[in-house]
Amino acid sequence: xxxxxxxxNETWKLxxxxxxxxxxxxxxxxxxxxxxxxxxxxxxxxxxxxxxxxNYEDYETDPYFxxxxxxxxxxxxxxxxxxxxxKQYELEANDGLNxxxxxxxxFHQVLWEGETFESDAYAGVTLHYISxxxxxxxxxxxxxxxxxTLTKDNELILDYWAQTDETTPITLTNHSYFNLxxxxxxxxxxxxxxxxxxxxAELDDALIPTGKLLDVKKTPFDFTQSQKLKxxxxxxxxxxxxxxxGFDHYFIFDRDKKENVxxxxxxxxxxxxxxxxxxxxxxxxxxxxDDGAALLEGATQKYLGVCFETQGFAGSxxxxxxxxxxxxxGDKYRKRTVFRFGVEE
Numbered sequence: 265x266x267x268x269x270x271x272x273n274e275t276w277k278l279x280x281x282x283x284x285x286x287x288x289x290x291x292x293x294x295x296x297x298x299x300x301x302x303x304x305x306x307x308x309x310x311x312x313x314x315x316x317x318x319n320y321e322d323y324e325t326d327p328y329f330x331x332x333x334x335x336x337x338x339x340x341x342x343x344x345x346x347x348x349x350x351k352q353y354e355l356e357a358n359d360g361l362n363x364x365x366x367x368x369x370x371f372h373q374v375l376w377e378g379e380t381f382e383s384d385a386y387a388g389v390t391l392h393y394i395s396x397x398x399x400x401x402x403x404x405x406x407x408x409x410x411x412x413t414l415t416k417d418n419e420l421i422l423d424y425w426a427q428t429d430e431t432t433p434i435t436l437t438n439h440s441y442f443n444l445x446x447x448x449x450x451x452x453x454x455x456x457x458x459x460x461x462x463x464x465a466e467l468d469d470a471l472i473p474t475g476k477l478l479d480v481k482k483t484p485f486d487f488t489q490s491q492k493l494k495x496x497x498x499x500x501x502x503x504x505x506x507x508x509x510g511f512d513h514y515f516i517f518d519r520d521k522k523e524n525v526x527x528x529x530x531x532x533x534x535x536x537x538x539x540x541x542x543x544x545x546x547x548x549x550x551x552x553x554d555d556g557a558a559l560l561e562g563a564t565q566k567y568l569g570v571c572f573e574t575q576g577f578a579g580s581x582x583x584x585x586x587x588x589x590x591x592x593x594g595d596k597y598r599k600r601t602v603f604r605f606g607v608e609e
Contacts, residue, residue, distance in 0.1 A: 265387040265416065267380045272320060275375055279389040281414040286310045287605065289414050295372040296333030296391050296410050297323055298440050300560065303418065306533025306607045311446030313534065313605075315569045318558045324373070328553060328564070329439040332372035333410055334365045336395060336402050337589065338437040339514070339546065339578030342472045346581040348403070348590065349431060355401040360470060367400040371408070371436070388413035388421075397430065404430030404593070418605045426597035434597055435576035435589040437542075441550055441569025444529035444536060448559065451567040452549060453494040458526040459487035461515040461544070465579060465586070467506055473579035473586070477516065478503070485513065490528070493549055497567060508551035510567065514577050516544045516587075525572055533607045538572055540601040543587035546573040574601045 270278040278299070281289040286308070290300040299316040315330050317323060323330070341364075344357040355363040365372065376391035390411040397405045411423040424436045443452055464485050466476040480486040484496040484504055497510045504510060517524050517540075525538035525545070538545075548571040557564040580586035591597050 265382050265384060265414070267382050267387040267389060269378075269380060276320065277378060279378060279380060279412075281387045281389070281412065283387065283414055283416050283418065285416065285418055287414060287418045289412065289420055290316075291389060291412050292320070292323065293376045293378045293391060295323060295374065296376055297372070298331035298412075298438065301420065301440070303534060303605045304607065305446055306609055309446070312448075312560060313442055313444050313446060315441040315443065315448070315564070316560050318560050322557065329365060329372055331438070331440045333391075333436065334439050334573070335371035335408065335436045336366050336400070336406065336432070336434050337578050338365060338435050338573060338575040340364050340472055341578050342582045346433065348433070353401055353403060362470065362472060365439075369400060371395075372439070376410075384416075386413050386415045402432055404428040404432040406432065406434065408436070410436070420603040420605070422601045422603075424597065424599040426591065427595070428591050429593055431590060431592050433578075433581060433589045434591045435578065436597075436599065437573040437575040438601070439571055439573060441571055442527065442536060443569045444527060444532055444534040446532050446534070448561045448568060450531075451565070452570045453492065453497060453567060454530070455493050455570060456490045456528040456530070457487050457493055457547075457570075458490045459515055459547070460518050460521040460524050462488060462518055463516045465514040465516075465577065467503065467513060469506060471507060471512060473514070473577075473583055475579075475583035475585070477585065485511075485515075490526070493570060497549060510549035510551040512546065512548045512551060514544055514546050514579070524574075527570075528608070533609060535606040535608055537604040537606070538574065538601065539604070540574040540599070542574040542599055542601065543576060545575060547571065548573065
């Protein structure tokens with residue numbers, strides 16, 4: 265197992281994790297961004313399976329959060345404010361009237377300090393960042409660390425840690441767009457997905473939760489058995505149409521299966537199993553990805569990748585009945601998501 269550090273300029277570093285089985289993961293200290301994940305297909309051909317820019321500088325103005333670490337709060341906060349302990353906090357409205365993904369200067373736009381580690385069984389990097397009290401409108405000084413570990417079993421493990429000196433909301437995630445076909449040769453329409461979930465959060469026209477949890481049964485959101493993503497993309501179901509034809513919804517995990525999510529792409533034979541201790545995830549099928557931005561392979565277009573944003577739910581700041589994202593002063597935030605890559609014939 266090996267980790268190399270490449271210096272792109274005076275401040276930007278690229279960490280390259282490699283194992284002995286053809287897998288490679290590239291991570292920027294800017295934004296904690298995963299720029300590339302290379303994995304073998306069923307014939308042993310190694311290709312990239314995430315969206316990443318050809319020019320690293322494009323990450324500075326990226327409206328799509330490609331591969332980024334999201335914080336302090338992943339997701340949309342209604343009307344860009346919340347109340348905590350009797351006090352109201354005003355945030356940046358960077359998504360219409362709402363606050364999205366920590367703001368325009370959230371964790372995806374900061375420089376993190378990195379420390380590498382390696383052994384015979386794994387290689388990795390830990391990124392550290394201190395978010396100061398009042399940063400982007402959020403209370404408390406928050407120490408944060410994200411550890412990326414590549415194992416000999418073709419697992420990419422993301423460990424999130426945070427501690428605050430004042431009660432504050434926090435839920436972190438990674439915003440990688442996966443495409444298991446390899447080198448972006450096709451859209452994600454024919455990706456088969458299974459999700460251990462029978463409930464998802466209903467959204468209004470502004471993509472804000474209404475407070476209702478809907479049953480997936482007899483809807484395009486029923487991934488309790490393997491389904492192609494195409495079904496929701498072409499569906500006339502109102503919740504698919506609201507988000508621009510596809511998915512951008514929070515699923516609550518049932519915890520009935522070891523794997524919270526399983527993804528399969530039959531042509532390449534690649535599979536992706538996801539395990540997490542987060543209560544749920546947003547699945548986003550890149551419905552709003554505009555055409556034409558230059559990527560490592562090809563250019564951006566709708567439905568070119570699918571995000572599995574394992575996280576708590578920002579909607580809990582305004583609606584009851586959802587997993588809380590409030591972290592108490594002195595408490596520690598510890599979350600893990602494992603992305604396990606494999607192949608099947």
